[in-house]
Amino acid sequence: MLKVLVKEIKELRSMIKSWRREGLSIGFVPTMGALHEGHESLIKRAVAENDRVVVSVFVNPTQFGPNEDYDAYPRNIDKDLKLCMNAGATVVFNPEPKEMYFQDKSTSVSVSGLTDVLCGAKRPGHFDGVCLVVSKFLNIVTPDRAYFGQKDAQQVAVIKRMIRDLNIDVEIIPCPIVREEDGLAKSSRNTYLSAEERKAALVLSRSLKMAKKALDNGERDAYKLKELIRVEISKEPLAKIDYVEIVDGDSLNDVEVIERNILVPIAVYIGKTRLIDNFTYEI
Amino acid sequence: MLKVLVKEIKELRSMIKSWRREGLSIGFVPTMGALHEGHESLIKRAVAENDRVVVSVFVNPTQFGPNEDYDAYPRNIDKDLKLCMNAGATVVFNPEPKEMYFQDKSTSVSVSGLTDVLCGAKRPGHFDGVCLVVSKFLNIVTPDRAYFGQKDAQQVAVIKRMIRDLNIDVEIIPCPIVREEDGLAKSSRNTYLSAEERKAALVLSRSLKMAKKALDNGERDAYKLKELIRVEISKEPLAKIDYVEIVDGDSLNDVEVIERNILVPIAVYIGKTRLIDNFTYEI
Numbered sequence: 405m406l407k408v409l410v411k412e413i414k415e416l417r418s419m420i421k422s423w424r425r426e427g428l429s430i431g432f433v434p435t436m437g438a439l440h441e442g443h444e445s446l447i448k449r450a451v452a453e454n455d456r457v458v459v460s461v462f463v464n465p466t467q468f469g470p471n472e473d474y475d476a477y478p479r480n481i482d483k484d485l486k487l488c489m490n491a492g493a494t495v496v497f498n499p500e501p502k503e504m505y506f507q508d509k510s511t512s513v514s515v516s517g518l519t520d521v522l523c524g525a526k527r528p529g530h531f532d533g534v535c536l537v538v539s540k541f542l543n544i545v546t547p548d549r550a551y552f553g554q555k556d557a558q559q560v561a562v563i564k565r566m567i568r569d570l571n572i573d574v575e576i577i578p579c580p581i582v583r584e585e586d587g588l589a590k591s592s593r594n595t596y597l598s599a600e601e602r603k604a605a606l607v608l609s610r611s612l613k614m615a616k617k618a619l620d621n622g623e624r625d626a627y628k629l630k631e632l633i634r635v636e637i638s639k640e641p642l643a644k645i646d647y648v649e650i651v652d653g654d655s656l657n658d659v660e661v662i663e664r665n666i667l668v669p670i671a672v673y674i675g676k677t678r679l680i681d682n683f684t685y686e687i
Numbered sequence: 688m689l690k691v692l693v694k695e696i697k698e699l700r701s702m703i704k705s706w707r708r709e710g711l712s713i714g715f716v717p718t719m720g721a722l723h724e725g726h727e728s729l730i731k732r733a734v735a736e737n738d739r740v741v742v743s744v745f746v747n748p749t750q751f752g753p754n755e756d757y758d759a760y761p762r763n764i765d766k767d768l769k770l771c772m773n774a775g776a777t778v779v780f781n782p783e784p785k786e787m788y789f790q791d792k793s794t795s796v797s798v799s800g801l802t803d804v805l806c807g808a809k810r811p812g813h814f815d816g817v818c819l820v821v822s823k824f825l826n827i828v829t830p831d832r833a834y835f836g837q838k839d840a841q842q843v844a845v846i847k848r849m850i851r852d853l854n855i856d857v858e859i860i861p862c863p864i865v866r867e868e869d870g871l872a873k874s875s876r877n878t879y880l881s882a883e884e885r886k887a888a889l890v891l892s893r894s895l896k897m898a899k900k901a902l903d904n905g906e907r908d909a910y911k912l913k914e915l916i917r918v919e920i921s922k923e924p925l926a927k928i929d930y931v932e933i934v935d936g937d938s939l940n941d942v943e944v945i946e947r948n949i950l951v952p953i954a955v956y957i958g959k960t961r962l963i964d965n966f967t968y969e970i
Contacts, residue, residue, distance in 0.1 A: 413854065508938075510799045511818075511852035517793045535794075536853075543854040569794035570819075571696065571826040655791075 408489055409481075409496050413504075413544055416458070416497055420546060428455035432547035432574075434538060437461035437498070438478040438592035439487045442582040446551040449579055451492035458545050459488050460497040462504065467533030478595050497545075504540065513539045515562045515569075518656045522558045522669055523680065526646060531562050538563055542572055550574050555581045555589050557667050557682045561656055581681070583609065589681045596677040604642035605674045608681040611636035615668055619685050624662045626650040637672055646671035646678060653684055663687060691772055692764075692779050696787075696827055699741070699780055703828060711738035715830035715857075717821060720744035720781070721761035721875035722770045725865040729834040732862055734775035741828050742771050743780040745787065750816030761878050780828075787823065796822045798845045798852075801939045805841045805932060805952055806963065814845050821846055825855055832858045836865075838872050840950050840965045844939055864964070866892065872964045879960040887925035888957045891964040894919035898951055902968050907945045909933040920955060929954035929961060936967055946970060 410416045423430060431454030433446045439461070450457045461484050468474035481498060488496045512532055518524070519531035542550065552560050560578045567576055582590045587609035588602075597605055611633040623629055633648045651658055653665040662685075669682035693699045706713060714737030716729045722744070733740045744767050751757035764781060771779045795815055801807070802814040825833065835843050843861045850859055865873045870892035871885075880888055894916040906912055916931045934941055936948040945968075952965035 417856070506852065508800075509852050510801060511849050512795075512797050512799070513853070514795050514797070515793050516795070517791075540852075540854045543856060546856075566794050569789065569792050569823075570796070571823045573700070573826060573829075 408493070409485060409498060411497075411499055411503065413499065416495065416544060419495060420458075420544075423456050424546075429549075430454055430545065430547045431457045432541065432545045432550045433457065433459045433493070434541055434550065434552070435459060435461055436463045436477065436592065437484050438480060438595070439484045440582075440590045440592065440594075442553050442555060442590035444487055444491050445582050446553060446579050447488060447491040447493050449577070450549065450551050453549060453577075454547075456494040457492065458495045458497055458547070459493045460541055460545075461488075462497065462499055462537070464504075464533060464537040465501055466505070466536055467530050469527055469529060472527070473593075476596075478592055504537070512536060513566065513570075515565050518558070518562050518565055521651065521656050521658075522647060522649060523671060524558065524562075526671065531559070534559055535562065535566050539566070539570075539572075542574055547574055549577050551577050551579055553581065554578045554684070555591070555680065555682070557669050557684070558656065561654065561667075564654075581683075587613070589679075591679060593677055593679065597674060601642055601674045601677065604640050605679055607637050607640040607643050607674075608670060608672055608679055612668060612670065612681055612683050616683055616685065619662070626659050626662055626666075629662075629668070633668075633670060637670075642674055644673040646673060691776070692768060692781060694780075694782055694786065696782065699778065699827060702778060703741075706739050707829075712832075713737055713828065713830045714740045715824065715828045715833045716740065716742045716776070717824055717833065717835070718742060718744055719746045719760065719875065720767045721763060721878070722767045723865075723873045723875065723877075725836050725838060725873035727770060727774050728865050729836060729862050730771060730774040730776050732860070733832065733834050736832060736860075737830075739777045740775065741778045741780055741830070742776045743824055743828075744771075745780065745782055745820070747787075747816060747820040748784055749788070749819055750813050752810055752812060755810070756876075761875055787820070795819060796849065796853075798848050801841070801845050801848055804934065804939050804941075805930060806954060807841065807845075809929060809954065814842070817842055818845065818849050822849070822853075822855075825857055830857055832860050834860050834862055837861045837967070838864045838874070838963065838965070840952055840967070841939065844937065844950075847937075864966075870896070872962075874962060876960055876962065880957060884925055884957045884960065887923050888960075888962055890920050890923040890926050890957075891953060891955055891962055895951060895953065895964055895966050899966055899968065902945070909942050909945055909949075912945075912951070916951075916953060920953075925957055927956040929956060 431450030435443050513535040514532050615629050630648050648670045653667045665686045671680045714733030718726050796818040797815050807814050898912050913931050931953045936950045948969045954963045
């Protein structure tokens, strides 16, 4: 059996190079571990579309703010490994932070504009951390295709912009949100929820569903749609709105009248846990 | 005969990919055109060490400050093409600015620390522009080796740091400064000098030579060495010191007592033309 778990960049690089020499295509799925069915759907798609698939499960410290949950972030490498192998991944990359970052690291990669809104406005530095680690991974793995969950819709838009601006030769493939049966979007952070909070968390998908129905019925006023979502969320005592927005799907600029493809992203605290959800809508 | 001049990223990429399929190695020489014997030495070395060599002659607007010489910067594509062909380059890449930069470009690549000193202190944003364009070129050309002139010593240090921090898989090869017979370091900006200034410009190499001799004779006090250079330059009426420094060769941190490998970089205005020169010294 192939060695599945790789911890060193040098070792991963030499595997990649031997695949390249054989003319094999490479898919890449960057995750932070704590894998769930959402990640699994990315991996399976990557396996279907590429000869070799690398999954990274590195919990990237540079994308967490000083008061965020880096230490508490769920980690379960044995479970992750099993899920990756069952889904058909070739290699799971799990470097130590010191393998990824020199102590005197001094290079940053930033996308401006798109990162000033939504989660970026609430989590300063978050997307700089994401851009840095994704740049590094893409340089190490040199994939033909990289797979990202549409649940992190802003991340997808930011990474697409970075790829374009830096001429990185990779196809970015956004994959649909995977949900629990009752509608809650799968998230590694769902494990933080108590039983009561788990129920309350349904307000995210429920409110988005209402907005989508209103769009189907012809509502084109972004303010009214946001109000509809806000009112629904405010009915849930455990929920506290972080943001409810309607933005252009590419630029993430605010939209007032809905005329083209939009993204409707929301972030809501359920107790102390911050959850996000969204849908895209094509006119 | 092969088509030598390429203006589109897409076309260059398809050439690169066909070379890769044949298993050929690729050398890359990033320049801003106005090629002289310094560049020629880089190209010849790249030709000697690689199967295919790409030379870019793109005058990169993002590395010029608002009051710098972007418009006036010398351009002579016919002469450049001839020099590249004679030196054995495979392709000369000369994209239009709009081919390189989208109007809504929003991604930046920055190296902190190393860029706050020397030329970086005097030319804010310059190295951000350099890092951005070099990142893009490296992603487009995917060279095995990239060749940089040691005359831009800070640029070499910054690019090396960027490559390391972003895990870019390329070997950076710094090449020695090429000088006129009388000692003046070759530079595209030497064409700005009047006959009188051309003579005055010799003060750069002359003062560095004196410092090197002092080092050979055992001087280890950085202040005294800098003073020696400053005094020599101040004897030249057309010369105005921008900076005279002695720094660590990797970190570019100030050095007081010379104990290991150092870089001695200077920047001097000769009339309105800013010239730089340097030498490295190994203890």
